[in-house]
Amino acid sequence: MRTDLKEIYLPLKARVVEIVDMTADVKLFRVMPEDAFNYKPGQFIMVSLWGVGEVPISITSTYGIHEYVELCIKRVGHVTSAIHCLKSGDIIGIRGPFGNGFTIGKTKGKDILFIAGGIGIAPLRSLINGVLQTTPPFNSSLDKGIPPLNSPLNKGGRRGVLQLIYGSRNPSDVLFNDELNTWQKKGMHIILTVDKKDTAWKGNTGIVTKHLNKLRVTVKNAHAFVCGPHVMIDAVMRDLSSMGMHEDNIITTLEAHMKCGIGKCGHCYAGGKYICTDGPVFSYGEIKRYNLKWP
Amino acid sequence: MKKDMILEKSNLSYWLRQLRKEMLLIGPMHGENGDIVLKTVENIHEIVLDCPALIPSPKEFLFPQKEEMFGFSTEGTKNYRNSKRRLIFGVRSCDVSAIGLLDRFYGGKFIDDYYTARRENTVFISVGCNKPDPTCFCNGLGTGPFLSSGFDIQFSDLGDRYLVEIGSEHGLSIVKKFSHLFSKPQKSDYDDQYEAILSSHAMFEKRINLENARQKILSGSVEDSFWAGVAERCFECGGCVYECPLCTCFNVIDRKYSAIEGVRLRNWDTCMFRGFTKMAVNVWPAEKKIMRTKRWYFHKLLYYPEQFGRFGCVGCGRCTITCPGRIDMATIAYRLKVGNNED
Numbered sequence: 114m115r116t117d118l119k120e121i122y123l124p125l126k127a128r129v130v131e132i133v134d135m136t137a138d139v140k141l142f143r144v145m146p147e148d149a150f151n152y153k154p155g156q157f158i159m160v161s162l163w164g165v166g167e168v169p170i171s172i173t174s175t176y177g178i179h180e181y182v183e184l185c186i187k188r189v190g191h192v193t194s195a196i197h198c199l200k201s202g203d204i205i206g207i208r209g210p211f212g213n214g215f216t217i218g219k220t221k222g223k224d225i226l227f228i229a230g231g232i233g234i235a236p237l238r239s240l241i242n243g244v245l246q247t248t249p250p251f252n253s254s255l256d257k258g259i260p261p262l263n264s265p266l267n268k269g270g271r272r273g274v275l276q277l278i279y280g281s282r283n284p285s286d287v288l289f290n291d292e293l294n295t296w297q298k299k300g301m302h303i304i305l306t307v308d309k310k311d312t313a314w315k316g317n318t319g320i321v322t323k324h325l326n327k328l329r330v331t332v333k334n335a336h337a338f339v340c341g342p343h344v345m346i347d348a349v350m351r352d353l354s355s356m357g358m359h360e361d362n363i364i365t366t367l368e369a370h371m372k373c374g375i376g377k378c379g380h381c382y383a384g385g386k387y388i389c390t391d392g393p394v395f396s397y398g399e400i401k402r403y404n405l406k407w408p
Numbered sequence: 409m410k411k412d413m414i415l416e417k418s419n420l421s422y423w424l425r426q427l428r429k430e431m432l433l434i435g436p437m438h439g440e441n442g443d444i445v446l447k448t449v450e451n452i453h454e455i456v457l458d459c460p461a462l463i464p465s466p467k468e469f470l471f472p473q474k475e476e477m478f479g480f481s482t483e484g485t486k487n488y489r490n491s492k493r494r495l496i497f498g499v500r501s502c503d504v505s506a507i508g509l510l511d512r513f514y515g516g517k518f519i520d521d522y523y524t525a526r527r528e529n530t531v532f533i534s535v536g537c538n539k540p541d542p543t544c545f546c547n548g549l550g551t552g553p554f555l556s557s558g559f560d561i562q563f564s565d566l567g568d569r570y571l572v573e574i575g576s577e578h579g580l581s582i583v584k585k586f587s588h589l590f591s592k593p594q595k596s597d598y599d600d601q602y603e604a605i606l607s608s609h610a611m612f613e614k615r616i617n618l619e620n621a622r623q624k625i626l627s628g629s630v631e632d633s634f635w636a637g638v639a640e641r642c643f644e645c646g647g648c649v650y651e652c653p654l655c656t657c658f659n660v661i662d663r664k665y666s667a668i669e670g671v672r673l674r675n676w677d678t679c680m681f682r683g684f685t686k687m688a689v690n691v692w693p694a695e696k697k698i699m700r701t702k703r704w705y706f707h708k709l710l711y712y713p714e715q716f717g718r719f720g721c722v723g724c725g726r727c728t729i730t731c732p733g734r735i736d737m738a739t740i741a742y743r744l745k746v747g748n749n750e751d
């Protein structure tokens with residue numbers, strides 16, 4: 114009998130180091146895995162609570178920048194509610210990182226548009242911090258992970274325009290406020306918008322697609338990374354495509370019910386692809402080609 | 409590897425009895441309700457040698473309907489991986505073909521260690537089918553009634569003796585020590601096997617061509633109304649998926665025994681169930697039944713060939729026996745061919 118079989122379903126222990134209340138139903142968890150691992154933006158891990166269950170969660174931190182693995186989790190049901198009851202010092206289980214992650218080598222010298230809706234900012238944050246840290250020219254070796262600050266990959270070169278359109282339900286739902294400021298200082302154009310404004314809100318309102326007429330990026334040449342609820346993703350992809358952006362340059366992460374993360378349980382299977390292993394990052398072109406939105 | 413031998417039928421039970429000392433012996437036996445099922449053999453003479461295709465399929469022994477994966481407690485986790493040595497006797501060629509595909513599915517970049525641990529400790533002896541059932545259609549798929557490779561050990565029933573073909577190291581491992589029970593095959597043995605194969609092929613009642621069905625779907629000429637008709641007849645019982653030797657979907661569940669102790673287990677799930685793709689806050693990619701029935705067929709007829717170069721069906725006919733809506737693989741392939749969905 115082989116003894117080298119990896120225990121791929123057995124989670125690794127990780128300690129919750131810090132918990133930040135972000136909004137009424139979103140918390141940021143900083144966790145320290147028992148054994149460190151490398152990951153890239155757009156990848157996810159399976160988070161386990163013994164006796165409760167296991168759910169897929171994007172890694173919102175950036176390897177090489179953040180000390181801990183950071184998870185930004187919205188309370189929506191059984192497992193995420195239990196996760197929200199954790200206290201720092203508690204032990205959770207994690208498996209991963211899984212998924213293909215974002216490929217950013219191709220965006221070298223190009224404009225990049227990020228569009229986030231709600232919790233969709235979580236996977237994008239990992240990418241944005243990576244992109245902002247690595248001054249181009251981007252190199253395809255970036256796709257193996259973001260290099261540390263002092264890496265020669267980070268020297269000089271022209272970067273295209275970076276723009277973020279980020280939509281939230283209410284002003285109180287806006288996540289990573291501090292970081293938004295930092296990003297802006299680093300030269301990113303940011304449009305914040307909310308569905309329902311309150312008296313204090315002076316900014317934009319309405320869904321993200323309403324603001325696609327304010328683009329600073331050159332649509333024909335730009336790459337877009339879009340994360341958020343299904344309906345938003347569909348609308349944004351369609352609009353960007355009709356505005357002339359190349360379908361293969363419109364990138365998103367698809368969500369699916371996931372039970373294993375490794376292409377075995379079948380729950381995420383659509384159009385002949387496993388969202389968990391072939392994705393979760395796909396281009397609009399691929400989504401249409403493979404009919405990933407179910408037949 | 410391939411090595412052939414002859415085993416006199418009178419030596420079979422002795423051999424099995426010896427093997428049972430080293431490993432669990434599983435074979436076709438009469439179940440409680442009169443049907444024949446694979447189960448642990450207590451009395452070797454009770455093995456049913458000449459039986460129709462077994463429902464359920466042997467996938468149960470590699471991917472159990474319910475499998476405890478690991479336990480958890482304050483002490484940490486404890487893996488329950490099962491690597492008991494087993495000999496499963498009397499499975500059919502279609503099942504062996506299915507297991508060959510399962511090996512590839514559970515392997516790959518992420519090796520499913522629960523499946524693999526069981527598989528690597530299980531030897532299968534299949535018996536070529538001299539008498540196919542009326543529901544069988546492996547003949548058109550190359551997955552039966554006899555195989556030329558891909559098995560651990562294949563028996564061909566030649567009346568008073570078996571032609572024993574050894575197709576893997578696994579297979580060889582249970583024959584080696586007992587070479588005195590086996591003899592060298594003669595040309596006449598191969599002639600007899602050839603006869604058996606020919607006569608078996610002549611007995612098939614069904615001629616199903618899945619490649620035609622695949623081409624028809626790929627041509628784009630199958631309207632959604634066809635699949636709507638299929639979906640209308642589906643009871644969402646999941647029988648097709650549970651009995652299919654190639655359906656592999658599972659769910660993962662935690663069960664607590666106490667506040668601090670429990671087990672994570674997986675159990676068979678089916679893409680035919682409504683909740684299979686449901687996500688939180690009511691996002692529901694395949695809420696409509698037509699999406700689910702269509703997907704089952706697309707997976708087996710289009711995506712499987714893309715991924716593995718083989719259909720996701722070995723023609724065992726179990727879904728034909730099981731499906732109360734008569735929308736089993738053989739029926740749908742036939743209806744795709746004739747282009748209508750009427751009885």
Ligand SMILES: Cc1cc2nc3c(=O)[nH]c(=O)nc-3n(C[C@H](O)[C@H](O)[C@H](O)COP(=O)(O)OP(=O)(O)OC[C@H]3O[C@@H](n4cnc5c(N)ncnc54)[C@H](O)[C@@H]3O)c2cc1C
Nearest residue numbers: 168169170171186187190191192193235369370371687688
């Ligand atoms: C690749 C990926 C990355 C994700 N990243 C994040 C993230 O960074 N932050 C975040 O808050 N959420 C994220 N999600 C969504 C998160 O996984 C779900 O909100 C969570 O699974 C809901 O589980 P629950 O038990 O709380 O909800 P319930 O509704 O009680 O769910 C019951 C079961 O359904 C399944 N399920 C329900 N909703 C989803 C869903 N949306 N996706 C997958 N399976 C689901 C789960 O298996 C769960 O056990 C991500 C989902 C995917 C697929």
Ligand code: SF4
Nearest residue numbers: 642643645646648731
């Ligand atoms: S066996 Fe038939 S009725 Fe039952 S789920 Fe499968 S297709 Fe539907």
Ligand code: SF4
Nearest residue numbers: 652721722724725727
């Ligand atoms: S689809 Fe039906 S006939 Fe084909 S392998 Fe599965 S159960 Fe057997």
Ligand code: FES
Nearest residue numbers: 374377378379389
């Ligand atoms: S999550 Fe199990 S197959 Fe993708």
